[in-house]
Amino acid sequence: MPADGLRTIGRDLGRILQVYAIMPALTVLVAAVWGEFYAIPALLVSGAVPLTVGTALHGHFADAGEPGKLHGMVIAATGWFLVAVFGSLPFVLLAASMRAGLLGAPALNSTVAAFLNPLNALFESMSGFTGTGLTMTVHENRLPATLQWWRSFMEWVGGVGVIVLTTAILARPGSGSLTLYESEARSEKIHPSIVSTVRTIWWIFLLFTFVSILLLWLAGMPLWGAINHAMTGLATGGFSITDNSIATYDSVAIDFALVPIMLLGSIAFPVHYLLLQGHFEEFREDLQTRWVFGFFGLGTLALTGLLYAHGVYQSTAAISVLGVTLTGDAAALFQSFRYGVFQFVSAASCAGFQTASIGAQWSAASHLVVVLGMVVGAAAGSTAGGIKLVRVATLLKGTAFRIAGVFYPRSAVRTFRLDGRALSSRELTKEFEEAAIITVLWVVFLGLGTAVLLVTVPTGAGPNAYSLENVLFEVASTQGNVGLSTGITGPGMPTAAKVMFLFNMWIGRLEIIPVLVTLRGLVYGFGVRR
Numbered sequence: 001m002p003a004d005g006l007r008t009i010g011r012d013l014g015r016i017l018q019v020y021a022i023m024p025a026l027t028v029l030v031a032a033v034w035g036e037f038y039a040i041p042a043l044l045v046s047g048a049v050p051l052t053v054g055t056a057l058h059g060h061f062a063d064a065g066e067p068g069k070l071h072g073m074v075i076a077a078t079g080w081f082l083v084a085v086f087g088s089l090p091f092v093l094l095a096a097s098m099r100a101g102l103l104g105a106p107a108l109n110s111t112v113a114a115f116l117n118p119l120n121a122l123f124e125s126m127s128g129f130t131g132t133g134l135t136m137t138v139h140e141n142r143l144p145a146t147l148q149w150w151r152s153f154m155e156w157v158g159g160v161g162v163i164v165l166t167t168a169i170l171a172r173p174g175s176g177s178l179t180l181y182e183s184e185a186r187s188e189k190i191h192p193s194i195v196s197t198v199r200t201i202w203w204i205f206l207l208f209t210f211v212s213i214l215l216l217w218l219a220g221m222p223l224w225g226a227i228n229h230a231m232t233g234l235a236t237g238g239f240s241i242t243d244n245s246i247a248t249y250d251s252v253a254i255d256f257a258l259v260p261i262m263l264l265g266s267i268a269f270p271v272h273y274l275l276l277q278g279h280f281e282e283f284r285e286d287l288q289t290r291w292v293f294g295f296f297g298l299g300t301l302a303l304t305g306l307l308y309a310h311g312v313y314q315s316t317a318a319i320s321v322l323g324v325t326l327t328g329d330a331a332a333l334f335q336s337f338r339y340g341v342f343q344f345v346s347a348a349s350c351a352g353f354q355t356a357s358i359g360a361q362w363s364a365a366s367h368l369v370v371v372l373g374m375v376v377g378a379a380a381g382s383t384a385g386g387i388k389l390v391r392v393a394t395l396l397k398g399t400a401f402r403i404a405g406v407f408y409p410r411s412a413v414r415t416f417r418l419d420g421r422a423l424s425s426r427e428l429t430k431e432f433e434e435a436a437i438i439t440v441l442w443v444v445f446l447g448l449g450t451a452v453l454l455v456t457v458p459t460g461a462g463p464n465a466y467s468l469e470n471v472l473f474e475v476a477s478t479q480g481n482v483g484l485s486t487g488i489t490g491p492g493m494p495t496a497a498k499v500m501f502l503f504n505m506w507i508g509r510l511e512i513i514p515v516l517v518t519l520r521g522l523v524y525g526f527g528v529r530r
Contacts, residue, residue, distance in 0.1 A: 008071050011057065012075045014053070028040070042093035043094075077517070083162050122502065123136050124136050133481075135151075143241070156234075158509070159234065208234055214235050215260075233351055234261055235265060236350045236351040245354040246354065258353060267289055287390070295348060313331075344370065354485075374476045377393055387442050395436065401428065450475045453495060489501070
């Protein structure tokens, strides 16, 4: 890559770090409100360091040109990694402040002490910004409120995207904004202007966040829990402030209140815009939205049926639902549906909240249904991860189109229709190849992560061993940016597994290609081959 290309990358990375530095600064207010004044120095340093680095980069390369496609991919991949690195500072520095007893800090507990290990802090930060939700904390309720908020704040921002946030705050109309927008795994626009598009996305996200907080609070969740879980639920991140995620509340009302919140995060932002504008017909006709509801519905039925058939909740005591007392098979069926719908929606939306213990009680088939949800994901252009339903639709419909073509004469002119678009044979080939490449790479790195985990954690029989479906489940959850766990992830994980999971989370959020382009450039150089 020519020197000017590196200057462009340096300038835009500086812009991202400048905007990111606002986050620790805002978190100072949370620390002050909760009276955790010992956290303020750590937050100030955590904001000052990236602000200094970002300002230096942006100032030094201020006259650089607009980014091209290659630049955009490198900026996206490197920017996300740097934000995760700097996002780990509040964890490390606050843990150090507590160990030193700074400004009357409480005694350092084992949960926060885990973050004295920089790798654990980086894992937590990467998990937060990528919206994964797997955690290095043992007891999330023992975290200071400042760190509880920081984890939720990371997921909330990461759900929409750090580049989208940068574009919204540091408006810069032009082709460069479009390149960066698309490099963050987004393509659809709400307005012709990218700056207007990202600002509209944030307004929609803010509106839905407040609605979600109100819904959870009305369902009976305490206000602090409602704020944090609304942020992480809508962003389909999954971090919680309780030990057992949503299972802590053991509330039917809260479970069913979170389902539509997770669904909101699974639908593309342009579709939300159409709905808010009153275009209900276009909302109903959107291919991805139809597939979201269809896929979530089928997955829920399959998981409910498996849980009921295997008698997971057969011993359920009487339960009251809307004033009706259910017992025996009726109670077991309701509980199977309650946990089935919540866990499948949580998996496919990539929210990662848990209400059930997904372990030895669940059959291998139940595990695999949830794995399917995590691998496929929801709509492109939403906050969800996974391969995305539009790619699955392209592969299935494209394959059927190619097979049907055998029965037509060569002279026949055929048009492929996808989501209301009429595609020529050449256009179909391009779309099909892109979907196939992402899917194949997704499966390859899923296999690589599974192999690493199989050789680093105990497997087979035994009280502390994990089955193959447990391992596959954990890796799919990591790469799909979901956060559901069978108990493998934690501060005691082998270092090799943590590093592999860091990579899985990173490529999962950016849909693999930008990360591979960046790594290839580091090895072979960034020059354009001619």
